[in-house]
Amino acid sequence: MNSSKQITIDGQAYELSDEFLSRVLQVAAEGGCSYWADASVESEGDAAGPDGARDFDVSDYVEDDAEVHGDEREDIEYQAVSFLAQDDPAQGGTLDLQGVADAIERIANEEAEVAPAIRAIILAAVEEGDPTDIDAEAADCIVQVGLFDEIVYG
Template identity: 65%
Template sequence: MKTRTTITIDGAAYELSDEFLSHVLELAVEGGCSYWADASGESADKAGGNEGIRDFDLTDYVEHDGDADDGDAPLYTSATFLASKDPAQGGTLDLQGVADAIERIVGGDAEVPEGIREIISVAVEDGDASDIDTEAADCIVQIGLFDEVVYG
């Protein structure tokens, strides 16, 4: 899974890798949204099939064949977030949904704290998702699901 998604911000095009977008979902599932949502993710394994990933279960991230390298780690292709207090709120977000939310945030079309917008902007400009923290991932997910930050 080595594809790239192009987003446009103020006329400039930026390419975000699936790894970049997957990293955002991983942060959100593994803690960024845990204060408001029950979350689970789906990943594509290296054979091209899908396998479920449960949040906070390390067995999902451990290679069992003994010759693992980081390049074979599963990437999130989508994640489902259901509000703990009202499971009718929430939904599933895929990589394209993450890219769309990032484009809206960085482009100024979504209202988020300015510090969060700056963190995401720097990550996009550098092409480095490691700059995105759990709080920023949570905002991206909420913009992707609700078009606004509802929780937090």
């Protein structure tokens, strides 16, 4: 994964690497959206299943993730994630890296209504080119904006 997606925030262009966008999907799939969605990941790397997909359930959310999954977790590169609402599997969809970039752009440009603190977290991460500050709550907002164009859950 060495490519990037370009977004524009207030007239300024930013490059978001696929690694940046993949990290956002990882945080969302592994916990950020778990209160409303079941996630199935299209990924590359040794931790993916034979068809390149990995399903998540509550056993994935443990205190010491490295202890359960070992270092192989670092090899996962998320290409797309399918999020299906637990209470209505007809709701949801698949979000790929371009969809994540588009959602970040909409949130940063105030085209989608999110809490100002979430917007600030996302903006700082984009400006610094560092996705590690995007926590589960921010990743969840990005996914919901990407799938539904608004915050539907939470």
